[in-house]
Amino acid sequence: MNDNDQAARSARDVPVWTRNEVESPCVQICVIHPETRLCAGCARSIDEIGAWGGMSSEERRAIMADLPKREAAPKGRRGGRSARLKC
Structure with a gap:
């Protein structure tokens, strides 16, 4: 095994650093x-983001x-055709 192979193998064995934070809901x-x-x-609000x-x-x-x-x-409809017909 050459030096490049050993370096690649040891890089895979090192755990990835992660933050202990609440993830974004984005x-x-x-x-x-x-x-x-x-x-x-x-x-979220623009201020929270x-x-x-x-x-x-x-x-x-x-x-x-x-x-x-x-x-x-809002889940409700804004009127559509029926609202226009009432005018």
Whole structure:
């Protein structure tokens, strides 16, 4: 086994460094809904998204716990054809 093989093997054996942080809920559908002011993808506010990197784990966990209760975009229809016919 040559030196390159040994170096490659030892690099594979070293565990990857990871952070012990709460992961971001981002799903890369970054659209802020004009009425709710929440991201349509992750349901965070623009302020929460901007501050995420500087938040403590406790702050992140609190937001993550609240996300399932949020409605990023209203589910109801805005009227469509029936609303136009009423005019």
